[in-house]
Amino acid sequence: MWQTMKVWKHLKTENIYLKTSLEDKHAVLCFIAGELQKKGLIRDADRLIHGLQQREKTMSTGIGNGICFPHTTSPDLNEAALMLVRPLNPVDFEALDNLPVDIIMAIIVPENQTALHLQMLAGMSRLCRAPEFLTIVRSAEDEDTLLKEIKKLEEGMAFH
Numbered sequence: 001m002w003q004t005m006k007v008w009k010h011l012k013t014e015n016i017y018l019k020t021s022l023e024d025k026h027a028v029l030c031f032i033a034g035e036l037q038k039k040g041l042i043r044d045a046d047r048l049i050h051g052l053q054q055r056e057k058t059m060s061t062g063i064g065n066g067i068c069f070p071h072t073t074s075p076d077l078n079e080a081a082l083m084l085v086r087p088l089n090p091v092d093f094e095a096l097d098n099l100p101v102d103i104i105m106a107i108i109v110p111e112n113q114t115a116l117h118l119q120m121l122a123g124m125s126r127l128c129r130a131p132e133f134l135t136i137v138r139s140a141e142d143e144d145t146l147l148k149e150i151k152k153l154e155e156g157m158a159f160h
Contacts, residue, residue, distance in 0.1 A: 006123060007120075008154050011082045011150065015083045018141075018142070019087075020087050022088070028085070028093070030045075033048040036108060042108070043076050048072065055070065064095055066090065066101050066102045067101060068103075068104050070106045073117065074111060081108045081109075082120065083108075084104070084105055086102060091104075107121065127154065
């Protein structure tokens with residue numbers, strides 16, 4: 001049975017970055033890979049950057065309304081990694097609405113877990129359709145409070 005994934009269950013405070021200085025799309029992708037490598041979750045940041053870039057070449061993951069979902073798979077991961085990045089200044093991500101992004105939700109999943117990858121994308125997409133989510137992320141002062149607010153929001157949402 002298809003389960004709706006709850007974002008808060010996969011997002012850790014140490015993977016939330018508020019007010020991060022990122023100049024452009026390439027810097028965002030390098031930051032994501034670099035942080036996962038620093039944490040020992042992946043071995044090869046360059047391979048991950050390449051995977052993220054390949055996905056962006058297919059079609060921008062900037063979905064509009066200031067949000068993007070860079071995502072790819074990695075043979076290094078045993079479990080999915082989810083990152084939330086709020087750059088200091090909005091970044092041009094070649095989004096569908098041509099507006100810069102200020103909420104980056106990165107998803108990296110083990111390469112053999114296609115169903116989980118789709119569930120995470122669906123869960124993120126669903127959460128981002130809630131106007132309160134955008135307000136919560138854009139106004140968050142710290143990572144712990146942000147994660148608690150996301151959990152509260154998701155727990156109050158009806159799942160169909």
